[in-house]
Amino acid sequence: MDESSLIQRVQEGDRAAFAEVMDLHVRRLRAFIALNAPAAHLIDEIAHEAFVFAYNHVHEFQRGTSFFAWLKSIAWNLLRAEVQRFSREQANQMKYAEQRLFEVVPAKPVEKATRELEGLENCLDRVPPKLKDLLKMRYALAYSTREIAERFDQSAAWVRTTLFRVRRQLKDCVESRLSAEKS
């Protein structure tokens, strides 16, 4: 069943259809939030709240438009509010590094945040195979630094530094794409 039909069923009160809608979008929504959240614990919290809000306000959604875009704008607003509240209330409890992240992770327009996610997905496809293996071990299989080092017969410092470089290169790739789109 296509998404539009699923949304229609959700609007008619079909909760099971909403579960299917969530399955379609949860991964990318979490990635979208992750690219803009100063702390990891916010990712699942905001994703949860965004879906709950979307379900409770699904009658306001206009079929024919992008449901994922609507979800992202909900998540974006929730994230901004939560970041402000959290940094205000938890400032005394946070380490300085965490505080700086809350200050520095920017409040950019949701459109730019959307393009960043699409850029990241595209740039990931261009990562060389060996580095893809490294990313898979780290993020898909949750191997520790030492376990990855053993697999590659390298030092733990090499693993950390290489991951750092890969993330920076992905960031550069995303920025290049955004610049190219602008021009």
Next chain:
Amino acid sequence: MDAELIAAYLAGELDEEGLALLEEALAEDPELARLLADQVTFDQALRALLGDGGADRKVVRSVLGVLDAKPVESFKTDFMQTMAPVEEEPLVSCPLPSRKPRTALKTPAAPRPARALPVRRFAAGLAAAVALAAGVALLALREAPPGPDTATYVLSASKGSAVKRGEQYRSARPNTQLQPGDLILTGRGQEVKIGFSADPTRVTLKESSELKYVRGSNPKQIELAKGQLETSVAPETGDRLIIMTPGAEVRAQDAQFVLSHNGSLRVEVRKGGASVRRRSDGASVALGADQYAVVGDGLALEARALAPQKAPAGAAEAAVATLLRVQGEVYVFAGSPADRKRAQAGHRMTAAEGLVTEGKSSLAVLAYPDDTHLEVAGDSVVRKLADAKAKHVLLDQGAVTADVVRQPADRPMTLETPHAGVRVVGTRFVLTAQQDFSRVQVDEGAVRFTRTRDKQAVDVRSGYYAVASLDLPLEAIPVPGGARYLEIDLASGAWDGDGAWTVQGRSVRQAKISRNPDASPLSPASNLLFKAATDRGIEVEAVVHLNQVSPEGARGQAAWGFGLVAEFADRSLVLRSLQGGAAGSAFEFKGVKAQPFEHGRDGTYRMKLKIERRKGAPAVLQGKFWQGDREPDGWLIEDELVLEGPLTQVGFQTVRSACTFTGLKVKILKQESP
């Protein structure tokens, strides 16, 4: 340097000192904060995009739970039941021989129906460890021509274990059918069990191991690249199991055994028989039940009895140290590290015995009679612990952390590696021996580090390290961000007040519970103080074992407690817990500030006192108090106080309590705050 700090921060491997460096850099450089933010958000996004879907499913279930208005706990229960790993899945399309029908196992929701098939159960003797020694004899069986391969499956897999097929990695999951050439990988704490559809043989690959699947039948064949496996080979089918390793080959038809290969190879047979052939020269040996063989340098290939032989009467050797704690893969050997037996806590090590630890999470803690402690961890081989006269440790490879009680001047403790030697009178340090170099890093006190090759030596003090290698100058180098500690001579403390203090090794005990009432001119407190001189800020910490306290009496007359003391030129600063006082129980800077706080009348507690000196401003005082290994991030009590002059002494205080203090450390803070 900044990139390294950020990389370590993201990996969760940045210690307190490194975090302080990072935060200092963040305060000075706005661009660094931007870089950190990019790294953090991309790290998070990659985890979301590339993860195995567990987090996605959690979110979906949590939302559905809310929409269904289920109580939080029931949704959690439902979720855990769904997500819990299934130990044994029914094999789909797997023509296993069956003895009796068995109810189909419940499977998680799947796109296609699972067909439950009867599965044969086997005796628990799978746990028998077979160390495959080098040079196992070939079984005298005629080789049957290889038949068609039979399906082989993953029966169970710990989360995080993987199957590599070609260049692709995938999570190892139950019901995965293996293909020839598949590599099964397990990390720390993980296991994978595989089964052959042709017969009930089972192979369990243990943690931190690699196994290659070759074929499933006639004969079954696997290759163990490293690590350990346990297997039970079925007798009925007539099909052998061949296990190849880099240096040897094991064959078995009806046996339960464990094979481990980490450099050297060991096979222990618990039931049945197996043969081992050494590839280099074709030498072989046949093993029966309760026998083992080892393939290792300098060892004869022969069957040995697994059960320890009783020593002849009168031949008992005096123990030089006791194994206090054993974690992971720890072995004791006499002679060659390849010929070893599993170590147990409480084992009394003789001068002829050595120790092997294997794997990142393995650890052994030894104590000498004078309370000197040695911690051996990771992949390490300690060949010797003492000789006739003194403590003399031979570290072939790996790392030891030593906490050395003050030794007699004429009998210092010595540690040797292939490249260097360390002479110790009393200190805390880490000595590491790698293939081409050895390194010592000193936390507290000082050691004399001598390069074996040319006998050049250097004194290495706390907060410094040195490396002995062929191509580097031998010099003491400050540990980047490293902590320096004051050397405290526990044997030279002076005490006052109503107490009875004794020092044994690194433990300080106060055994008397004062009966002096609060109104008495004689204080119920007692202090034991040690010389400690610095004009910089300090961080003092210790572990307190509360043995006994004053019996409960009328409020205000039976206050008891314990704490840390720092003496300065102009005043004494005491951070302490004082329970049952007139104003209630508190954690306090005595005479400065008190925080309501209550705890039990026994147990083990940890305290930390931080005094940050500032030029032209009052010192910042911070204190914390906790139980268990996890130190809280925040401080329980904070204040400011004008302190004049340098630190002169540190120590302990008790008030109507009998305590044992251990682990005293006095760290010098980096610099005075402006």
